[in-house]
Structure formats: structure tokens, C-alpha cells
Amino acid sequence: MGRLLALDFGKKRTGIAVTDELQIIASGLCTVETTDVIQFLSEYFEKESVDVIIIGEPKQMDNSVSESEADIQKLLPKLKAKFPDMPIERVDERFTSKMAFETMIDSGLKKKQRQNKALIDEISATLILQNYMTRL
Template sequence: MGRILAIDYGTKRTGIAVTDEMQIIASGLTTVDTKELLEFLKNYTTKEKVEKIVVGLPKQMDNTASESEVYIQKFLIQLAKAIPNIPVDRVDERFTSKMAFQSMIDSGLKKKQRKNKALIDEISATLILQSYLSSNLF
């Protein structure tokens, strides 16, 4: 079994999370400058067995696509060319940033630490991955 990798895509930074090899636990991996994302993913997928990539699907409250979906679609085309052998799934990512921020508060992080946007992106990717794992149990 390979890992599942999740991406919380942003125009500046992208949060990345990954499962263990048994696909049970979702953990934050890192935050990458989006300009370096494809290179990072190519390197990571050559070193680790990745079975699937999950990318957040940003939606508005009325279920329409968010403005950032335009950038994500361009990225998905580049990803398919760069890593054609790994399938990609999408997961609704509404509220993940707010949930990430709340989890930082709940875990007792100081105010200065909660301003770390890279950490919020990484936690958001973890929440996206956890949501994917939970919805695909059966």
C-alpha cells in the first residue's frame, strides 16, 4: 500500500499532508512555496510510494466554485503532465482554514504561533486528508 498525499493549494504557499503507509493516520508534512510545488512533488513521489494525491476543492457557501479554483485547475493540468501515473481526487475544503486555526487555539499555541500562515496551510492539508480518509472508509 502507498501513501495518500493531500494538497491545500494556495497561490503563494501550499500545505501538504500525507498518510502513513497503511493509510490510517493523516499527518502534516510541510508547507512549500507554490512556485516550487511541482518539483517538490516529483522528488517526493520518487522517494516515497504515493498511491493517490488529494487536492482541496474550494467552494462557496452556495456550492459554486471559489475564485481560487481557476488556479487549482491550471495546477492540476501541470500535475497530470508531471506525475501522470498517480490518480488525483478532490475533496471539499470549505472551512478547513477556520478549523485549522481553531485547532491551533485548542492545542494551546500562543498568538504569535497562530499567525504562522504556513502552519495553517499544513494543518488545512491534514484536515483535507483526514476528511478524505473518513469519507472513504467503506
């Protein structure tokens, strides 16, 4: 059994979260520059077995597509070309950034630490992954 891997895709940075091999616990892995995502995944897949890539699906409150979805739509064919046998799933990511910030407050991080946008992206990816796991 391989890991599940989730991406919180952004214009500048992409948060990445993974599960353990038994797919029980979701944990933040890192945040990478969005331009480096495919290279990062290539290197990661050489070391770790991954069963599925989960990508957040940004939506507005009225269920319409968010503007960042256009960038994700450009990424999807690149991922499919590079990793043709890797299933890709999408998960609604509404409120994940807000929930990530709330998680940071609840965990006692200081204001300076809460301004770390890379950490917010990583926590958001973890929330996307947890949301996916609850659907299984």
C-alpha cells in the same frame, strides 16, 4: 500500499499532508511555495510511494466555485502531465482554514504561533486528508 498525499493549494503557499504507509494516520508534512509544488512532489515521489494526490476543492457557501479554483485548474494539467499514472481526487475544503485555526487554539499555541500562515496551510491539508479518509 502507498501513502495518501493532500494539498491545500494557495496562491503563495501550498500545505502538504500525508498518511503513513498503512493509510491510517494523517499528518502534516510541510508547506512549500506554490511555485515549487511540482518540483517538491517529484522529489518526494522518488523517496516515498504515494497512491493518490488529494487536492482541496474551494467552494463558496452557496456551492459555487471559489476564485482560487481557477489557479487549481491551471495546476491539474501540469500534475497530470508530470505524474500521468497518479490518480488525483478532489475534496471539499470549506472551513478547513477556520478549523485549522481552531485546532491551533485548542492545542494551546500562543498568538504569535497562530499567526504562522504556513502552519495553517499544513493543518488545512491535514484536515482535507482526514476528510478524504473518512469517505473511504
